[in-house]
Amino acid sequence: MSHGALEEAHYRFPPSSAYALNHCLYAIKSDRAFAERYLADSDAAVAEMRLSEGERTDLRRMDRDALVARGAHPYLVFMAGLRLKMLAEPGSLEYF
């Protein structure tokens, strides 16, 4: 396996430089109380998360490509976004 092939993979080794960012996405995805705080006031919710200003900006916009370029795991970006939508617009969903 070449280094190049790894770099081109859709799902890559999560760099430790993006640990705080991935942890924040994980909290949005898996911690409902945190996701509710995030919806109410995203800046306050992420204040303790040690994110860079750029990470906060990309997160606020849920800018998938920018977040992934920073080392965010694509699945965490995807599901964090979906969970926020589920919380914000529960009436738009059909439950089975």
Add this chain to the structure above:
Amino acid sequence: MLVGAFAVAHTPQLLIRPETEDRALVLRVHAAMRRVKERLEALRPDVLAVIAGDHVEAFFLDAVPALAVYVGRECAGTFGPYRYRLDIHEPLARAIVEQGIERGFDLLYTQDAKLDYAFYVPLHFVMPEPARPIVPLHVNVYLPPQPTPARCHAWGQALGEILRARPERVALIASGGMSHFPGTDRYASPEFEYDRGLLEALAEGRGRELARVTGEELDKRGNIELRTWITLLGAVGDARADVYCYEPSWHHGNAVVEWPVGDPA
């Protein structure tokens, strides 16, 4: 003994449907899953062993196991408004850990990890009545480096041998697949033709060929979750797949498949 083997899609839009999803397609997948439920009721398993890939729910970056077994009395999780709690068949779970390690597979076990929706979504639809206890079997699919397809297949072979030697009637269910690329720029363009080629091979009983695909190929084809299927294929050998459905949505190849495995009597 092993009395049944199935693969079932688990995309969350099958459980919670946003307006973006074709309702008729979702209902067709539900119908295929209902066939699995009826089949399970006919096969009368004592326990369902479910192979799934955690979606960074039970295991975050504090510890990333390649292969894990949930051992304990019960397991629980949440997804949106769903709160689920399922009994674990502890004697079988413990036997799988002990015998798997004895056979050279360095399994992680947990008695306290959240159960991801990858386990729950199929069970929501296919759990026979009355409900059976489960054994959740985790294969890392989302956090690279994942176990190789060859390793998954070898673990599945060992798992099949362990299950066949047990007194319980066990149905094996692989959760996940087929092609999809969540969170990437390929989300709206999965590799449906690749999926169809795989299903043809599986219907011809050529499942062991999947042990030779590379991790890079699975990633390229949106099929990293097929590691759960490949694990199951190690257990079912050359059984021919009966494809209940293949329903490609705009972002996901939804498949429901059975491998008839031997005499269930």
